[in-house]
Amino acid sequence: MPYSIEWDKKVVRCTFSGNVSGKELIDCNMSIYGNPNFDDIRLRIFDMLNVTEISFNRDDVIIVAAYDRAATKVNPRVKCALVSADQVFYKLSDVYQNENIDSPWDSKTFHTLSEALEWGCPY
Numbered sequence: 001m002p003y004s005i006e007w008d009k010k011v012v013r014c015t016f017s018g019n020v021s022g023k024e025l026i027d028c029n030m031s032i033y034g035n036p037n038f039d040d041i042r043l044r045i046f047d048m049l050n051v052t053e054i055s056f057n058r059d060d061v062i063i064v065a066a067y068d069r070a071a072t073k074v075n076p077r078v079k080c081a082l083v084s085a086d087q088v089f090y091k092l093s094d095v096y097q098n099e100n101i102d103s104p105w106d107s108k109t110f111h112t113l114s115e116a117l118e119w120g121c122p123y
Helices: 022-033 036-040 058-071 087-099 113-120
Strands: 003-008 011-021 043-055 079-083 106-110
Touching: 003 022, 011 022, 022 058, 043 087, 043 113, 058 087, 079 087, 079 113, 087 106, 106 113
Parallel strands: 011 043, 043 079, 079 106
Antiparallel strands: 003 011
16 A cells, blocks of 8 residues: 555554555545544645555545535644655645645645654644
8 A cells, every 4th residue: 555544643654655546545544534533633734745656646636626626614723734855746736735725624745754843733
């Protein structure tokens, strides 16, 4: 599996590695939504620092954005951080943010995990 999910109080961190497909990106999100801790989280981090190949595209990101819009009805208090050094992720993150411009969720892209935690840490 190219991702792992770690829950820590009000933070969920999804760490991706290797080749990541659109299906895996969507499956990871579905795992988060289906977890009983989802109602309490305040920060979701997608850590893409160890991804070596991106096998998803703009359409996959639009699907994720649509699922996230639906998830805001369950938990409207989430900040979404994407962590990556790859410029392709920054472009895909722009697609996500444009799709969710009116979302109650705030989202931002970072170069380091510490920046993401500093921005969104609920403690």
